[in-house]
Amino acid sequence: MMFRKMTLTALAAILSLAIPAVTVFIWHRYWWPLILFVLWTFVVCVIVWGMERRKHREHCDRLLAHAQLSAIRTLSHHRHDWMNELQILYGYLRLNKLDKAVDVVDRIRVRMDHDSKLSQIGIPELASFLLSFRTVCDTMRLDVDMQDGLHLDRLPYEAEKLSRAVIGLVNVFRFRAVSSISGENVLKLKLSCAEGGLKIVMAYEGELAAADSVIVELEKCLEGIGLLDQVDEPAEKTRQARTMVIHFPLPA
Template sequence: MNRLQLAKRLAAMSVVLPAAASFIWEELLWLHALALLWLAGAAICWIGIERKHHSGQMRRTIHTLQAASNRTLNHHRHDWMNDLQVLYGYIRMQKPDKMVECVEKIKDRMAEESRIAKLGEPALIHYIQSFRTLTNAVQLRVEIAEGVHLTELPVDSSGISESLIEIMNAYRFAAAPALGEPAVLTMKLSMDDHALYAAFYYQGELTSEQRFASKINQQLEGAPLRPVEAGQPYGNMLLRAEWRA
């Protein structure tokens, strides 16, 4: 028990004695007034402690988010520096074909990050961008079709975002430790005239397929994303969310 919790309990317990005294000696008006003053003081103390506790939690949460953002930013900065160094090397060696190939790769990455940012759900965007800072056992690849902006589509974008994050987490926690190359999880988001589709392709081993299947079924229960077919293998899973009327 920390000091703030102890102080809150003491403030609450301190009310018992004056309240009991006021109940026993009902005829003493000054005792009732004293009990009310004590109760007011204890309430003020409780509120002050609660605000301080909430403020401390907010500071810790902000610090955690800032640290996660810094790790994500460092990873992205490292990737961009690597690409620029490779491009600079091709320029110095005067290899125009390799230069074009490198520039096309950079353009593809920029387009991919732009499509991720346009999903519109901050939690999902942050999760995808920071995935590499969470695990080394699974490499995430994301392919998003043009026009898939969750917050602009007639779907429960918040519920879909939560489901996608939970499914990716299920793969992340179930991935078996790899001795060589990490497992690869590919998530593809697409749509047609009737629904949004989320496809997951997993290349790697799981610690327990049964526990993974149970976790997926639990996460999809009541979720806007539903399996297109029952009994899909963990390595090839297709989900669908119908447009809302």
Template sequence: MNSWKWISAGVGSTSVLPAAWMLWHPTYTAGIILTIWSAVAALVAAWYVWRMEVRKQKVNQQNLEQSAIQTLNHHRHDWMNELQILYGYIQLGKLDKSVQCVERIKERMLQDSKISKLGLPSLVFYLHSYRTLNTGLQLDVDVVDHVQLEGKLTPSKEESFAQSIMQVIHVYQQSGSSTWEDERLLTLTFMEQGQELIAEFDGEGSFGDSDHIRQQIELAVQDRGIRVEQIHTENTTYRLCLPYVI
């Protein structure tokens, strides 16, 4: 929108000289020249805006592809570590440890599958790629009973809810600090209660003043139709509650 204002101002400024000439010498030729000049300036401006939009889309596409590659590489590295641990237990003949490792892998695969089926592409990509960000805040995601949001929220509600989740996670990232002795963990749980979608944030570790966190969370969801609830006053546990569209 701002670029259009600047371009409109530029188009107007380029027409100053021919307009002044027409006012000084109001002839048929001056009118034709002013009309052609304005049309050419408008076409050039439109071409410039189109070119900038194409360039912006290309940059965004490249950034998205790079993020996807980093996420895939990170997941591949994690799975290789799990397989190496499992292989080591098998070589040592530790059957009980091998079974525990397989169960852990199965549980993680199940949770990743549940996240992928949430139905909000931008949120799904963000949650899957979070581990590549190295923010100093560990994030665990749990989806209760295969929550699926497709068709239950309007497109605008889907986008605002996804943005709210990302912003609240950012609030926890910016609150407090982690040390070697005290690592911070944020557990995000998606669930349904009645006709509402619930996203529960449970923080473990040092997150600073809980009142400040609540203020920042309420600011993040302001005017989005999302209710904020504090579950445990002594902990930094909050819920975002959003009614379904039935």
């Protein structure tokens, strides 16, 4: 595995150590082959270190570029939503329909409060995923309802594992959601915390591909950190309607 991650040049530099090693073996009675081997090894180490450092820097640059592009897309999508709301508000004001304008302002206030809660969830990776979900998925709408004052970083869980688990749960439905003319696919998440730990209620309504494997995939996402406590299967299979209760016990 380690050699697979190396570039061909770095691997060739390491293999070239066979040359001074052979000289040491052949002319073992002389001192110069040993010096050659030491110098050659030093040069190879410098080359490999430099190339691996450059490779790591390029990888970080790609991750940064991806994060920046994701942020731009999210901001652009939110700007488009706000412009639509403002145009509707402007239209109602011009028509002097103040009651309708108040409804639009209330809707904007609710959305701003919702986004504020998500941004303060306490785990940057998870907050970024939830806030940008609309920009990366066009087959399913994600609605998140959080308990007031819920900050996941203040709970005794490993933030990385918890974030990976929640993102994995959402992606199970995201990658199975199938566009349909019969209605919109919606996944609702409700996060709350009690003395027993964190609880997530997932309610999905819409079309699903490979629906029979959903439970198995959800349990894989929860391995070692959460439990699938309750599953309400749909009575009929034409349009899926599932409700799942997932519990994350507090660490002992």
